Amino acid sequence: MEKQLTGTLALAVFTAALGSLQMGYSLGVINAPQKIIERHYARSLGVYNEEVARREGENATGHEEHSDPSVVMYWSLSVASFSVGGMISSFLVSFVGDLRGRIKGMLAINVLAVTAGLLMALAKMGTPYLMVIAGRAIMGLYCVKYRGAMGALHQLAIVIGILLSQVIGLEFLLGNDDMWHILLGLSGAPALLQSLLLFLCPESPRYLYINQGKVEEACKSLKRLKGDYDTSKDIAEMKAEKEEATKEAKMSLLRLLRSSMYRQQLFVALMMHFSQQFSGINAIFYYSTSIFKTAGVSQPVYATIGVGVINIIFTLVSDAYSWMSYLSMAAIFMFVSFFEIGPGPIPWFIVAEIFSQGPRPAAIALAGFCNWTCNFIIGMCFPYLAELCGSYVFVIFAVLLFGFTLFIFFRVPETKGKTFEEISAVFQPKRGAQPSNSSEEAEMVHLKSSSEA
Secondary structure, X not given: OOOOOOHHHHHHHHHHHHHHHHHHXXXXXXXXXXXXXXXXXXXXXXXXXXXXXXXXXXXXXXOOOOOOHHHHHHXXXXXXXXXXXXXXXXXXXXXXXXXXXXXXXXXXXXXXXXXXXXXXXXXXXXXXXXXXXXXXXXXXXHHHHHOOOOOHHHHHHHHHHHHHHHHHOOOOOOOOOXXXXXXXXXXXXXXXXXXXXXXXXXXXXXXXXXXXXXXXXXXXXXXXXXXXXXXXXXXXXXXXXXXXXXXXXXXXXXXXXXOOOXXXXXXXXXXXXXXXXXXXXXXXXXXXXXXXXXOOOOOHHHHHHHHHHHHHHOOOOOOOOOHHHHHHHHHHHHHHHHHHHOOOOHHHHHHHHHOOOOOHHHHHHHHHHHHHHHHHHHHHHHHHHHHHHHHHXXXXXXXXXXXXXXXXXHHOOOOOOOOHHHHXXXXXXXXXXXXXXXXXXXXXXXXXXXXXX
């Protein structure tokens, strides 16, 4: 019988996508209610000034020159703390996934998401800025299970989550003075639904076969997912994958950092992630409402939703001229469109393509840590850069992107349609044969002997 799309497979895909949607929601939810949440922070800190608030409300351009420095700091931490959890989670991917199985691992991690959601939902009852910062940091830890996720569905679910958070964050829905904490607390809602659905999903066949060596259980799981068909081909593929993984010893983070043999690949991988984050994309996702307001857009929250729509379908400066606000919107829409075509997904793919089985897990962990660290820097520093540079803040990102473009053109090899050996050869010295006592050869001998041990 041919493989088919079964109800169990559809349920499993939907259940997995809920996590990606939740990640997108958490990325975008902090954007729209910025001024409302800042007002609560100011009240909690005892720096709220009714007269200043009135003047800010009358300010047509919406500039934030009257914001108290402590409010700006705590708001920046609220945005960036999500990345702190992500930085830590980068090193926990394989540990959580292999501890008790994929489903049990996901259930355990969902506890973090629910805890984070409760912290933010109850923020008005305690110290708002501390509870929001803590909640978003814990939510970042929840992202541990998605660092290895690939594919269009994962990316699509993330941007749908971003758009959903922006729509629900409209003032007449939850983005208002009474409901903002519920808006943030809903970040944990998909985890609750996912936890219930996980009990109906079979364990990962790959985990059962490759990690546990349970061939019979893997076959049963495959048949539940894909129907009653001959599973021998899938089992053969998993067997080949398992054998390939045992050919080369798994490399530790420290050994990878010290290795001269993989230095060029690691440099390329990290620079690709630098380029993704320092493109300024998360400055838009985190602060687009504020950016559009500064640009003179009369309804900035709807322009922010426009960014989310562009995200699903496929920033420059403004000044005193009214037509520049429309140019700013068009520029941001184009920027997000081009980001989703290239800089968005490609850095995650390329790490797996330029590293062999041994160093690949360590390389992915380092790349993830680099990505989240840069994300934190952007989230934390953008408000200060915007205050310092005004409408020219994105010139900084334009200059960085120009430099990254040159780097990619000259240093990043094309991987499409090439074997790993062909890709690896690009990073090898081009002059003659390597000396027999080279450090690279010594590392190869060490890795081979480790794998055969």
